[in-house]
Amino acid sequence: MNRYSFVTRMPDKPGALHCAAEIIKSYSGNINRIQYDRRIDPATVFFEVTAAPETCHRLKEDLHAIGYLQETLPTLGFLKFSVYLPHKPGALFDLLTYITGAGANIAYIDFDDRRSDPGRVTISLNVEESAIVENLLDRLKSRYRLEILEYDTTGERLDDTVFYVRFAQAVRGLIGSAEDGFLLSLLHDVNHIVQELQSLGQDPREVFECILITGRTLRETTGEGFYADVQRIRISDAVEVFCFQMPGGGNIFLLRGPGEAVMVDTGYGIYHQDVVQMFQHYGLGDLRKIRRIYITHADADHCGAGGLFEAEAYMHTGSLEIIRQANRAYGSRSESSILEEVYTTIINLFSHFAPPESPELFPEGGVGMRSIFPILARFTVHDLEFEVLESLGGHLHGQVYFLCPEHGIIFTADTLINFRSLDEDRRRYNSLADFLVTSVNVDSDLARTERRALLELIAELDEELALTGRRCLVACGHGAISVLSEGRLEATGPVERYQPKGGRGS
Template sequence: MNRSTDLIVNTNLAMQILDETGVSPYRTFDSISHFAELLATSRGRNFSPRITHHNITENTVITLIEPPCGSNTAIIKSGDKYLFIDTGYACYKEEMLSVFRNIIPELDSIKKKCFITHADVDHCGLLPIFDTVYASAKTAECLRLESNNEDGFREMNPLHKPYVRICKVLTSYTAVSAEKLSVVGDKKEISQLIEQTGFIDFGELHFELFEGKGGHLAGESVLIDYDHHIAFTGDIFVNMKEMTAQQAQYNRYAPILMTSVDTDKELCTAERTALFQRLGIGKWQIFGGHGGMKSYTIAPTEI
């Protein structure tokens, strides 16, 4: 099936599915139209991500890139090493590469490494440009399915499948080669809301790796550095209060077209509460999957 046919088929399917839930087909079509327009009008000269820099130590800094549409990308620089967290949409490849090269002049000559918090299309678009992609076992499983032209976890959900297929067409998504995947953490069934599965050391940072129970998406990962009070949460936590106007506009459409951005909304809410309960006393810098960095302080009396 070519891309145009795929887009038409899944647009019709989305309208049919949402019509059965009481959403007008006209509203669905209008949402898809506005979503496509937002993606297109944010390219080229109109691509204006918010970029902020967060000093962790004298030798470690986190640069947060927040594009108008799609997930954040964080770049951790520790000493002379770089680690990316998530990558955004594939349709912004050239724009993001330009941003990356401004931050990392030697980008084209280094081995590029990325940690992916979960296997959603808006987080994985640029994975093919990386040499190594670190992921939880379940996230790696999902990405391997996609590399074999099979349905990923989102597409296994009938309510989410049309939107994901539409996103893949509109953003020119290409699955990452399975050979680039490197599993981190233990492979196990998650029985708690969020559960520790391993550790990741990078430069001066020492992360504990946690996996959620799948409220947002199976395989969802969280990185917490208790020494430096930083956390990368993926979409278990999204900073809705600190979004740019463009981000807020973009984030209106997925909940309409998917009925919910979460696999299980109530479970994801419980995971988010459990995540914040995992943090210790002190001032934290929390980097969500969308929106600006959240400063969060836990006083001794709150423990």
């Protein structure tokens, strides 16, 4: 027995849902999940069913035969117009006959003969083919005085009687061409996250809007809309670190030494071309010099462009498994969370996820301890020696930190974030993920423990480095490179805004 999911569109009449359930029962199918909310879409019902492969195929055929099974996502248009009817019996009936005969579906109608223009009828239609619109308008113009109020073929003006079709068209606009089967599968996943958040008291429309805002933000902050906040700090006589704060998601760090550059985290894949152009602006354009990429964890904003560089990538085995499972909660106590699994699908899609394909993995076991964190390995960048510290898995299973105690810099991934250094747009974008998964940490208790331990470790390093007049640099997963000041992260050094030539605001 396997589990299958499908989407249905049912007529708005008593017994429609019962009819579908009867078909599923007749093939010994077991309904594992069903979701229908008339407030969102009065016709669309989502099913997950356990059945034998051969019987599932047959029950889908039966649903298809009665017109219930949704297998395509038509590109619908929206037409709103007014006509002026003669004041006589049957006038409205004749108009509706024309509309029905053209195959159009009425979404809205407004008529009241007590108004100052008593013959005026305003109608909105959802239409699948432009030919239907043209044919209908030609027929109406020959008979009535006609005013076209709105005509939209993008799907943006569709009403809620086809909410999921409208949402799918919006997603298609964000990701480009996509097969209907893929979008229907995505709709099923999105509906599942909506169902879960509704059970937690969230407004379903806010869920849909957050998903679309996530995609729009990423698309709108590429090309001319791209920008970054940049720090450049010398760590030793031979090595300097660049911190690039992306418009959305995590930081990219570049350690530049003689003859080689080493990257820590990659940002989203969707920003790759903009990042390459930015590197050129800062004299880092020879990508052949980027020979190694060290990944802190498997979220798309930290590893999602790793496969687009010709460099050896290094990560924890847990990060590789998260990428393979397409579930950011893999390996944690939240692993079964549908919110985490579906969010991973959505963000990977919108961000053009392209992680490293065959990364080198840090060895398991460890070669020692640093505070509460196992030291998995060590690596050097010219005269800097780094320890790879294994986290407890509070933010994500397989997350690691990179610490150079001698020269005083630690890459903390998302365990430490300088929120005060984030601009309003970045704060707003980061809040979307918090809303959709309720917490970006897969284990909040462990995340708090990790944070306390890192802050204590940084404070201890500060005491040691004070003898040489230096501070430990905290390279956060988001926000500016900082130092610890009275228990709080404070941005250090100048931060400049980068925008491409011809970009907005440049």
